[in-house]
Amino acid sequence: MTDAVSPTPPAAAQPPLTLIEALVPAVGLVVLINLSFYLFGDAGALGPNQIALVVAATLGVGTFHYAPYAVFCWLSPLITIAFAFLGLRMPRLEKQGS
DSSP: OOOOOOOOOOOOOOOOOOHHHHHHHHHHHHHHHHHHHHHHGGGGGSHHHHHHHHHHHHHTOOHHHHGGGTHHHHHHHHHHHHHHHHTOOOOOOOOOOO
């Protein structure tokens, strides 16, 4: 007695997005950016707030699901400040003689 594995049928091709489906992330991003300006004023366009909104809207991920990773948006400026304080930098390349 042999166990024959039946092949799975190929997945059906998905139809292309409609205009409305394609515009939903862009409209969502505009709404979130405007909400950010309303809540935080000019500071809403700076730093981690804006980065989190862009990432959440472009990936199509809800902000609640993105929240655990948002710590990296806040960590990046802190690491930059620490590197500057400690004097860590990339070495400059010497120009070759011309």
